[in-house]
Amino acid sequence: MRIERTLSSSKIRWLCLITENDTICEVEIPTYKIITQIATTYGFRVVEINRDEIKNRTLPPDRKHNGGVVKEEWITVFKKVAVS
Numbered sequence: 001m002r003i004e005r006t007l008s009s010s011k012i013r014w015l016c017l018i019t020e021n022d023t024i025c026e027v028e029i030p031t032y033k034i035i036t037q038i039a040t041t042y043g044f045r046v047v048e049i050n051r052d053e054i055k056n057r058t059l060p061p062d063r064k065h066n067g068g069v070v071k072e073e074w075i076t077v078f079k080k081v082a083v084s
Contacts, residue, residue, distance in 0.1 A: 032074035
């Protein structure tokens, strides 16, 4: 898998991800928590997690929008502390 190769790389020291929670069949999936679990198995530790409420829903004019409304996003910062 590409993510496994990337996270295993000794060149990667810091990782910052911006994610949103998904809803599937009316069940909210906490994406940032799942990604945190994956990252920690590759030697990363969480430095900071922030929730950002989306206030401006303006989309670029060429974007086709078929999904639901994103209410918040999660900014997660990791630092690699061990080589896997």
